[in-house]
Amino acid sequence: MKTLMLGNEAIARGAWEAGVRVATAYPGTPSTEVTEYIAQYKEIDAEWSVNEKVALEVAIGASVAGARAVCTMKHVGLNVAMDPLLSISYPGVNAGLVVVVADDPGQHSSQNEQDTRYFGMAGKLPVLEPSDSRECRDFMIRAFEISEEFDTPVIVRTTTRVAHAYGLLEPGGRMDVPLREYDSRFGKYMVAPAFSRRRRVVAEERLGKLREFAETTDLNIYENGSSDTCIITGSIAYQYCREVMPNAGFCKLGLSYPLPERKLKDFCGQHKKVFVVEELEPIFEQHLKALGVPVIGKAKVPVIGELSTEIVRKGLTDTAPEPVSTPFENLPVRPPVLCPGCHHRGPFYVMKKLKLKVAGDIGCYTLTASPPLSIMDTAICMGAGIGMAFGMQKARGKDFAGKSIAVIGDSTFWHSGMTGLVDIVYNRGITTVVILDNSITAMTGHQENPSSGRTLNGESAPALSFADFAKSIGIKHVREVDAFNLKELETVMREELAREEPSVIITKRTCILHPCAVRHFPLKVNPDLCKSCMKCLSIGCPAISFDGDKVKIDQVLCVGCELCAGICPFHAIEKQPRPGGGPA
Amino acid sequence: MKDTTNILIAAVGGQGALLASKILGAFATARGDDVKMSEIHGMAQRGGSVVTHVRFGEKVFSPTIEQGSADVLLAFEMLEAARHAAMLKPGGTVIVNTQTIAPLPVLTNEMPYPADIIGNLKKMNLRVWHTDALDLARRAGHVKTVNTVLIGMYARMTGDPAESWLKVLAENLPPKLYKVNQAAFTAGYNLSPPWTEQE
Numbered sequence: 138m139k140t141l142m143l144g145n146e147a148i149a150r151g152a153w154e155a156g157v158r159v160a161t162a163y164p165g166t167p168s169t170e171v172t173e174y175i176a177q178y179k180e181i182d183a184e185w186s187v188n189e190k191v192a193l194e195v196a197i198g199a200s201v202a203g204a205r206a207v208c209t210m211k212h213v214g215l216n217v218a219m220d221p222l223l224s225i226s227y228p229g230v231n232a233g234l235v236v237v238v239a240d241d242p243g244q245h246s247s248q249n250e251q252d253t254r255y256f257g258m259a260g261k262l263p264v265l266e267p268s269d270s271r272e273c274r275d276f277m278i279r280a281f282e283i284s285e286e287f288d289t290p291v292i293v294r295t296t297t298r299v300a301h302a303y304g305l306l307e308p309g310g311r312m313d314v315p316l317r318e319y320d321s322r323f324g325k326y327m328v329a330p331a332f333s334r335r336r337r338v339v340a341e342e343r344l345g346k347l348r349e350f351a352e353t354t355d356l357n358i359y360e361n362g363s364s365d366t367c368i369i370t371g372s373i374a375y376q377y378c379r380e381v382m383p384n385a386g387f388c389k390l391g392l393s394y395p396l397p398e399r400k401l402k403d404f405c406g407q408h409k410k411v412f413v414v415e416e417l418e419p420i421f422e423q424h425l426k427a428l429g430v431p432v433i434g435k436a437k438v439p440v441i442g443e444l445s446t447e448i449v450r451k452g453l454t455d456t457a458p459e460p461v462s463t464p465f466e467n468l469p470v471r472p473p474v475l476c477p478g479c480h481h482r483g484p485f486y487v488m489k490k491l492k493l494k495v496a497g498d499i500g501c502y503t504l505t506a507s508p509p510l511s512i513m514d515t516a517i518c519m520g521a522g523i524g525m526a527f528g529m530q531k532a533r534g535k536d537f538a539g540k541s542i543a544v545i546g547d548s549t550f551w552h553s554g555m556t557g558l559v560d561i562v563y564n565r566g567i568t569t570v571v572i573l574d575n576s577i578t579a580m581t582g583h584q585e586n587p588s589s590g591r592t593l594n595g596e597s598a599p600a601l602s603f604a605d606f607a608k609s610i611g612i613k614h615v616r617e618v619d620a621f622n623l624k625e626l627e628t629v630m631r632e633e634l635a636r637e638e639p640s641v642i643i644t645k646r647t648c649i650l651h652p653c654a655v656r657h658f659p660l661k662v663n664p665d666l667c668k669s670c671m672k673c674l675s676i677g678c679p680a681i682s683f684d685g686d687k688v689k690i691d692q693v694l695c696v697g698c699e700l701c702a703g704i705c706p707f708h709a710i711e712k713q714p715r716p717g718g719g720p721a
Numbered sequence: 722m723k724d725t726t727n728i729l730i731a732a733v734g735g736q737g738a739l740l741a742s743k744i745l746g747a748f749a750t751a752r753g754d755d756v757k758m759s760e761i762h763g764m765a766q767r768g769g770s771v772v773t774h775v776r777f778g779e780k781v782f783s784p785t786i787e788q789g790s791a792d793v794l795l796a797f798e799m800l801e802a803a804r805h806a807a808m809l810k811p812g813g814t815v816i817v818n819t820q821t822i823a824p825l826p827v828l829t830n831e832m833p834y835p836a837d838i839i840g841n842l843k844k845m846n847l848r849v850w851h852t853d854a855l856d857l858a859r860r861a862g863h864v865k866t867v868n869t870v871l872i873g874m875y876a877r878m879t880g881d882p883a884e885s886w887l888k889v890l891a892e893n894l895p896p897k898l899y900k901v902n903q904a905a906f907t908a909g910y911n912l913s914p915p916w917t918e919q920e
């Protein structure tokens with residue numbers, strides 16, 4: 138029966154149908170659900186790895202040991218996994234190894250727009266690009282076949298509009314793929330130069346064979362239209378083009394690296410006008426131009442941002458559907474905000490009060506860079522804040538160290554913050570580091586991490602202690618503070634910043650969206666005491682608003698965290714007696 | 722594609738837009754249509770604007786709706802209706818919940834919440850159907866069923882029998898949530914559009 142599936146669900150389905158036994162990942166939008174769906178298949182051993190590099194290494198180990206393995210990440214995750222990825226290119230695989238990478242054109246939830254197709258080229262690895270949910274499933278199965286036939290890891294690249302789109306497909310059964318023998322071929326997985334130089338030659342030969350494969354594979358589709366125009370495209374751009382130019386000829390590249398050069402030249406030669414429509418970088422376009430094929434590409438479709446039907450229509454036909462005119466302009470924006478009762482609000486409020494320079498990081502807490510808190514100065518890539526705070530102190534000296542702080546989330550600390558902390562201790566830095574411990578990877582939708590006490594499958598696991606870790610690497614000053622206790626937060630921050638030694642402050646509260654989080658009865662503003670000083674608005678809680686006269690607390694949104702009550706100079710924010718009595 | 726129906730859902734993170742699109746998609750699938758839908762997960766859901774696209778018909782290519790070609794806008798909140806009204810084609814329909822949820826610039830008193838959104842929508846070349854779906858949801862048993870009230874209104878507009886929708890609801894909701902959603906759906910379904918039904 139045809140089933141409506143999210144692209145990421147279809148990738149998971151494809152992995153399962155292909156007989157995958159081991160799945161690893163680190164969460165990241167828009168890739169996260171792949172692994173959450175995979176976890177529902179009991180035949181697959183799935184894990185949230187501590188970061189993408191480790192995830193890929195675990196998957197490589199599984200492949201060498203004979204199990205088909207899939208490793209999933211978002212595009213910037215591939216940067217973290219780049220060392221194992223490029224290093225496993227020459228050795229190749231035993232059982233099939235597929236790396237699923239989800240790009241985010243338009244930066245819906247990412248720090249950049251990098252194009253993963255380049256990384257396939259860099260690693261001499263084939264790249265498959267599904268354009269809808271059915272292809273997500275199908276291409277996963279094909280990717281494993283290619284991986285084993287050509288002895289190569291394979292990249293399956295999706296984008297936001299493929300990963301987070303639904304489409305219909307007919308689910309199949311699980312293939313019977315037996316565990317292969319452990320691969321003990323002499324030196325195959327040894328990258329010492331003497332071995333690796335030989336594999337270098339093998340990898341180049343493999344690329345030649347893949348080029349021949351590209352010429353004949355049905356992953357690439359050639360459709361003749363009724364016009365003398367053709368479009369070279371792939372991934373989601375194909376879907377937009379089909380709507381805009383239903384009569385054009387199409388070459389849809391399901392295998393986007395390596396390209397079928399002879400076939401492409403031939404196909405383009407049959408048409409008067411050739412458009413290349415690809416999201417992000419002009420990779421197909423440059424390749425075709427290098428082959429001497431005159432094509433029109435980025436001159437008509439932008440390199441920045443995601444494409445859409447309207448952008449493709451404008452670029453290729455210079456037309457647009459008749460618009461309905463709207464009287465609405467200059468509407469207030471609705472950016473994402475920290476939740477009422479969020480763990481992060483207290484620590485950042487105190488940092489703002491102390492006027493600190495904040496080297497931040499990536500997670501929900503990155504929202505504190507925006508008004509009204511506006512306190513985070515930097516967030517570059519996961520884990521960067523700790524090293525950057527240390528670098529800033531090197532540049533500006535000890536005084537600056539007393540006025541600046543590094544802040545990082547729990548998941549991000551294990552991912553790539555802990556090495557920065559070791560660097561500070563080893564190189565005799567005096568940085569103060571705050572670890573925001575809300576016990577979960579919140580931003581990507583609540584994935585377990587090493588301090589959650591549970592695995593991806595919900596099994597209990599050791600909850601790693603930040604305090605024990607910090608002490609074990611020689612940090613003498615390690616403080617644990619309730620993230621809602623503003624007084625203590627301030628005292629502790631002042632003390633640790635004043636110290637000419639490194640220190641770690643761990644702020645604790647469960648993420649309010651977590652099922653285990655404690656929610657209290659909503660608070661109320663006492664209108665007799667409220668002087669409308671607006672101080673409570675400075676914490677950016679969506680439950681608090683000002684109606685032009687008095688401050689109000691939304692009784693549906695408020696979770697009674699009392700942070701606002703703690704900063705109100707007039708004690709105007711009060712607990713309410715619970716209906717029916719009992720403690721408030 | 723001429724025969725494709727395009728429904729845009731505009732909501733605030735946490736209002737249940739994803740479930741609503743799932744129900745619409747499941748209904749079209751059950752009827753034998755080709756279906757594509759698109760949504761955005763992640764950071765945008767922390768109380769930000771959320772938009773999902775639902776498209777069905779004989780053959781659907783893109784999962785997103787082209788600007789100016791939506792047939793129906795299901796707006797879960799008034800400001801979001803205003804923000805996305807231009808996605809509709811001329812003569813398109815907007816079904817809007819008159820609930821207001823203040824966005825950050827309004828909360829912090831930097832900007833007023835826009836006045837008379839319904840009046841302005843009515844000035845556009847659109848059919849406008851507005852109701853206090855939050856109140857209907859509350860009376861149906863839970864404030865979180867605003868999404869189902871609006872689906873009920875959409876179902877009423879298309880004229881499909883309520884039973885076929887309720888069957889899809891039952892298949893896509895945990896059993897313990899069915900009853901309240903059935904009530905919410907029925908509350909929406911029992912309203913009638915402000916235009917004559919034959920129009």
Ligand SMILES: Cc1ncc(C[n+]2csc(CCOP(=O)(O)OP(=O)(O)O)c2C)c(N)n1
Binds near residue numbers: 215217
């Ligand atoms: C290399 C890389 N992998 C994944 C992501 C996606 N991502 C950004 S922050 C983050 C983790 C956030 O968790 P945490 O540090 O615990 O902060 P919280 O959201 O809970 O506040 C993830 C998975 C990314 N930006 N970069």
